[in-house]
Amino acid sequence: MYRFLLTPRWLAAAALTVAASVVMVFLGNWQLHRYQERSAINARIDAADSAEPVPLTSALVKPTEPGKVGPMPGKSKAWTKVTMTGRYDAAHEIQARGRTVDGNVGFEIVTPLVLTDGTAVLVDRGWVPPQTADATAPPVAAPPPTGQVTVVGQLHLTESRPSGISQRDGRIDTRRISLPHLADKIPYPLYGAYVLVTDPAAGFTAIPIDHEDSWQNGGYAIQWWLFAVMALFVYGWQARKEAHGDHPAKPRVDRVQAADDRLAAVPTARKPD
CATH class of the missing domain: 1.10.287 (Helix Hairpins)
Structure with a gap:
C-alpha cells in the first residue's frame, strides 16, 4: 500500500x-x-x-600598564558585588550621554577611583538629568567626595560598539562606556570592568540592573x-x-447518457421515396 x-x-x-x-x-x-x-x-x-561585597582585587585581575585596560572578566563575574577604597579623580570624570532610566534620557556620571596601589577603576556614580528639557544640555552633578572613600557597587562588563570621545563641560564626553576606548584618557592602569554604585549620593539615581x-x-x-x-x-x-485514496471525488461521467446525447444530435437520414 x-x-x-x-x-x-x-x-x-x-x-x-x-x-x-x-x-x-x-x-x-x-x-x-x-x-x-x-x-x-x-x-x-x-x-x-x-550577597556580601568582596574585595575588587579578588574579582578582577590587577592591571599593570598606565593608560591601558587590564584583563577583562568573563560573563560569570558580571554583577558581582565588590568593595574598594581610594580617592576620586574628578579631573578625569566622564559623562555618558543619551542614557535612559525610567524612560527619561540623561547622563551617567563615571569617575575614576584611584586605589592605594596606583591602579584605577571607573565608578558609575549614577544617573542625572540634563539641565533643561533638551536631552543634550549638559548635566549638573555634584562633585565626588574628596579624600579617601570606600565604595560598594556591582561589576558591569565593558560596553561594546564604542562611540566618539570628546571634552565637553569639563568632562570626558562619550556615548558608550567602552573601557578599551576610554583607557588612554585615564592616566592609570585601568581595571577591566567598571562599577555601578549601589547606593548613590543625593541627586543621583541608581542605574537599574534589568533582568533578562x-x-x-x-x-x-x-x-x-x-x-x-x-x-x-x-x-x-x-x-x-x-x-x-482519500482524494476529492471526481465528477462521474455517465457514458451511456453521453453517447445518447451525441446520437440525438446527429440528424436522422431520410429514406428514399
Whole structure:
C-alpha cells in the first residue's frame, strides 16, 4: 500500500521534511541554550542583591600598564558585588550621554577611583538629568567626595560598539562606556570592568540592573520543537491520505447518457421515396 513512498517525488518530500525538522530542532536547542544562559544571569543578579561585597582585587585581575585596560572578566563575574577604597579623580570624570532610566534620557556620571596601589577603576556614580528639557544640555552633578572613600557597587562588563570621545563641560564626553576606548584618557592602569554604585549620593539615581527576558527564549524553543513535530505529522498525514485514496471525488461521467446525447444530435437520414 505504501510502495509509492519509494518514488522520487515522495523520497524528495521525505528528505526535505526530515531536513527541515532537524533544522527546527537545532533552532529549538539554541533557544533553550539562550534560556539557560539568561536564567543564569538573572540568578546572579538576584544573588548579588543579598550577597556580601568582596574585595575588587579578588574579582578582577590587577592591571599593570598606565593608560591601558587590564584583563577583562568573563560573563560569570558580571554583577558581582565588590568593595574598594581610594580617592576620586574628578579631573578625569566622564559623562555618558543619551542614557535612559525610567524612560527619561540623561547622563551617567563615571569617575575614576584611584586605589592605594596606583591602579584605577571607573565608578558609575549614577544617573542625572540634563539641565533643561533638551536631552543634550549638559548635566549638573555634584562633585565626588574628596579624600579617601570606600565604595560598594556591582561589576558591569565593558560596553561594546564604542562611540566618539570628546571634552565637553569639563568632562570626558562619550556615548558608550567602552573601557578599551576610554583607557588612554585615564592616566592609570585601568581595571577591566567598571562599577555601578549601589547606593548613590543625593541627586543621583541608581542605574537599574534589568533582568533578562529568559522566558521569551523558552517559548521560542518550544515553538521550534512543535514546528518540527508538525512537519513530520503533515508528511505522515499526506502519505496516509495517498495510500487510502482519500482524494476529492471526481465528477462521474455517465457514458451511456453521453453517447445518447451525441446520437440525438446527429440528424436522422431520410429514406428514399
